[in-house]
Amino acid sequence: MIYNSIFKDYDIRGIYPAEINEEFAYGLAKAFCAFLEEKKLSGPVIVGTDARISSPSLKEFFIKGVLEQGRDIIDIGMATSPLFYFSALKEKPAGGAMLTASHNPKEYNGFKLVLGDGGLLNGKIGLPEIKKLLEKEIFAGKNFGQVSSKDFSEEYLEFVVKPFKMTAGKRKNDILVVADAGNGSSGLLLKKFFEKIGVKHYPLFFEPDGNFPNHPPDPLKKESWKQIKKEIAARKADLGFIIDADGDRIIFLDEQGDVLRSDIVYALLLDKILESGDKVVFGVNSSKIIEDIAKNKGTKAERIRVGRGFIPEIMKKQDIKIMAEYSGHYYFKEFSYFDSSLLALSYVLGLFSDQEKPFSELLRPYQKYANSGELNFRIQDWDGLLEKLKEIYKDGEQRFIDGLSAEYPDWWFNIRPSKTEPLVRLVIEANSQEILEREKAKLLNILKVL
Structure with missing residues (x-):
């Protein structure tokens, strides 16, 4: 059944209209309404969309299905995923749906579903039950719901600028930032964000356009870096960033146009805002520098599985203040453990404005290990690859938190299947570039054979 291919670990996502279409949205x-009824959750359903071409039509049919079940709709219009989460937290509806395929190419679309208490449905909680309900005949309710529109963007912006206002230093009026919204849904928010904090910026692709004509909606793709690198150099900017199509991921670049891994930016944030004894978690694919910082702060860092469907729950249970993924998601306790690119940006700009150093120098202490970056491969037989690697690297300390991690005294690697794309992702880190190149060559040869 097609449902098996579009129900992911974190959300529902597929190609429009072959897999995700108006009939499916309806x-x-x-x-979803039947699920909310089973959970005895009363109240409206809040709905938002990203800038994709198919989003308005899908939203129309989703709203139709909700109204026929007798529930009201609160329509927040085009929004980022973080703004959608903020709106749901403020309004406290029965549940909500954000229509987006995040960083996937333009032909994709999908749904992120939440409950009114802020719980994000995932492959373990909620989505399996909804998939079963899709196979049943659900009749219209006795009453017909109504639609109202609300805009929470001003409240959200006041919330996300707080870290900057608390940490901003004397350089705040001298900084120039190249800001790339990627023709996603972040452009208008970014314009107002910079107006509120008073930092100079050069805008790139702030106009929403679901065709994503200037570069892919994924900020980790090399094709997405070309224009921003040129503008950083031409304008002698202090730093730059790219936000993905639905505004929940952010990738930073320094004044030299070098793309910065998110675990390195996470290290900066931890070092500057973590208090002694605060707990730390980090992804299986993130740098050991996180462990070093945690040790310096008198605590330990725990590796956890990758994925936004699971991180908020782990953070909540362990009372974690902040966590960042390699992919550019930054999660915050103050945001009910949701991710927000603008909140991350607010912290980074505030901390940077209080420093005399260039951005590259500010981050250099956290780049002590040689790192491969994330390498992606298409592998048909993941199970076969896993067994082979387990045998070859059996003399290392192996962990199976997410895929396979093998650690040695002077290097480690993690390889895992992507939860959102048909790929296998590999990260290698070593104490020196020489060791990294040696072990990388060995692993790539194994992958080529398979």
């Missing part, structure tokens, strides 16, 4: 709305 059926999903009814199944």
Whole structure:
């Protein structure tokens, strides 16, 4: 059944219209309402969309399905995923749906579903039940719901600028930032964000356009870096950043146009805002520098599985203040453990404005290990690859938190299947570039054979 291919670990995502279409959106709305009824959650459903071409039509049919079940709709219009989460936290509806395929190419679309208490449905909680309900016939309710529109963007912006206002230093009026919204749904928010903090910026692709004509919606793709690198150099900017299509991921670049790994930026944030004894978690694919910082702060860092469907729950249980993924998601306790690119940006700009150093120098202490970056491969037989690697690297300390991690005294690697794309992702880190190149060559040869 097609549902098996589009129900992911974190959300629902597929190609429009072959896998995600208006009929599916209508059926999903009814199944979601039935799920809310089973959970005895009363109240409206809040809905937002990203800038994708198919989003308005899908939203129309999703709203139709909700209204027929007798529930009201609160429509927040085009929004980023973080703004959608903020709106749901403020309004406290029965549940909500954000129509987006995040960083996937333009032909994709999908749904992120939340409950009114802020719980994000995932492959373990909620989505399996909704998938079963889709297969049942659900009749219309006795009453017909109504639609209202609300805009929470001003409240959200006041919330996300707080870290900057608390940490901003004397350089805040001298900084120039190249800001790339990637023709996603962040452009208008970014314009107002910079107006509120008073930092100079040069805008790139702030106009929403679901065709993503200037570069891919994924900020980790090399094709997405070309224009911003040129503008950073031409304008002698202090730093730059790219935000993905639905505004929940952010990738930073320094004044030299070098793309910065998110675990390195995470290290900066931890070092500057972590208090002694605060707990720390980090992804299986993130740098050991996180462990070093945690040790210096008198605590330990625990490796956890990658994925936004699971991180908020782990953070909440362990009372974690902040966590960042390699992919550019930054999660915050103050945001009910949701991720927000603008909140991350607010912290980074505030901390940077209080320093005399260039951005590259500020981050250099956290780049002590040689790192491969994330390498992606298409592998048909993941199970076969896993068994082979387990045998070859059996003399290392192996962990299976997420895929396979093998650690040695002077290097480690993690390889895992992507939860959002048909790929296998590999990260290697070593104490020196020489060791990294040696072990990388060995691993790549194994992958070529398979």
